[in-house]
């Protein structure tokens with residue numbers, strides 16, 4: 001897919017996510033929209049993983065440490081044929097459904113249960129270490145939040161990754177400057193992240209995490225540093241729906257009927273603009 | 278005229294009680310982990326920024342820092358989802374709070390299955406098992422707003438570390454305004470002779486409803502409130518285990534090592550009663566609303582009734 005097609009994919013999946021959340025009145029709206037471009041880049045342009053080969057030798061692993069942004073991930077897995085979209089749309093957050101408010105391994109494509117923050121990076125270190133020991137040529141991608149950086153377990157994992165020179169590991173921080181209670185700077189300052197990770201022996205790059213071209217570029221840039229790589233993806237929480245953009249209360253807010261309609265129109269307009277490009 | 282007995286969530290009652298206590302306790306402080314919204318503490322933190330320490334998404338450190346503050350004579354109340362407080366931070370609870378005798382009150386919010394669709398990473402169905410196994414840590418699970426107020430009246434005066442587990446429901450009222458809480462005492466809230474139902478927290482109300490309905494089936498069920506899980510009223514439990522032929526425990530917790538297990542331990546030593554433990558089975562909980570899940574596991578009024586009837590006819 002070229003960059004324009006990827007951009008269209010991101011708008012289309014934002015729209016499906018918006019619909020899924022509204023139809024079932026459940027979801028982490030702002031968190032999903034924030035990382036939508038990163039996930040689209042990973043699944044449609046970066047990883048060698050697909051619905052058929054997942055779990056096989058040399059196939060990349062994706063771990064979503066900020067598990068709560070699960071609705072955008074469901075929509076991607078449905079779009080890529082890992083799961084059945086009709087089933088997702090019918091059963092999301094209903095009794096005895098595998099599609100709940102956090103990733104579960106009952107869903108094809110999700111290799112770990114996550115949702116308790118601060119676990120993903122350590123899991124990624126484990127997968128990356130094992131891949132080295134077994135001489136696999138797979139790459140491991142871990143997505144974290146910036147509020148999540150307050151968890152001590154992340155820094156234990158970061159130290160281990162640096163210590164073991166895990167250059168087969170790429171961590172991405174969805175750096176949207178917000179968490180539940182307000183700005184990350186006001187709740188628990190994790191900034192500056194680059195110098196912290198560099199001090200832990202990481203190769204650190206920074207990117208506009210909502211610019212598809214830049215995201216794809218940086219995620220496909222070869223790593224010859226012999227270090228794990230961190231990508232600080234500067235994003236806007238709620239990206240794509242202006243009412244939700246940059247607002248902490250949209251972390252898990254559900255749109256009202258009016259907001260929902262306005263959001264759909266906005267996303268349709270974005271698609272239209274891309275179609276005219 | 279008395280207003281209708283309004284139903285409130287546990288966290289709303291706690292936030293108000295702590296707010297009132299700020300006038301008499303200059304050392305009271307609230308510690309949050311990006312959790313002030315879900316803890317219902319926004320009015321408190323807005324009114325008392327000087328009484329609020331935000332630790333970010335760092336439950337372990339929140340508990341340890343609270344222990345350090347308690348060492349200096351402050352009275353910290355740490356609020357975090359029960360699953361993260363009682364599991365992520367449990368060694369900090371054991372060592373820094375309980376073993377070091379630091380007066381930290383740990384408030385496990387959104388406990389049990391109350392996070393519903395957020396799933397098993399967020400459920401705390403093992404927290405009672407873990408916390409009650411820690412020496413010098415008191416464990417409470419209150420059932421309604423009057424009991425919460427009375428419990429906090431005690432906690433605000435007590436210098437002992439404690440873990441309090443609450444849920445998200447608007448609580449049905451079991452007690453009245455003048456309720457007095459005594460730690461270490463179980464309470465018979467309904468007399469009976471055929472079977473004794475023992476419960477704690479939000480399931481107590483369902484047990485009470487079941488007992489009332491069982492009368493129609495000719496079964497007189499007693500109901501006992503075990504809000505004080507630790508210290509445990511071993512004396513009363515031993516007496517119940519001798520008086521009754523049948524005991525049934527009901528809890529929003531894994532059947533392993535919750536209140537059922539606590540009672541079993543006493544029954545095995547001191548009584549003859551047969552015991553049935555109702556709770557969540559030893560498996561990841563099914564997904565659903567709390568009502569759906571309670572119905573599925575037989576923890577709602579109808580389910581409790583059914584279990585009691587079949588138990589008595591065994």
Ligand SMILES: Cc1ncc(C[n+]2csc(CCOP(=O)(O)OP(=O)(O)O)c2C)c(N)n1
Nearest residue numbers: 031115116117145146147148178179180311
């Ligand atoms: C261990 C743990 N503590 C608390 C929570 C509750 N929680 C869920 S999302 C969230 C905020 C996450 O903020 P951030 O990492 O910045 O992610 P964003 O959604 O902003 O991308 C919190 C506190 C949790 N899921 N896990």
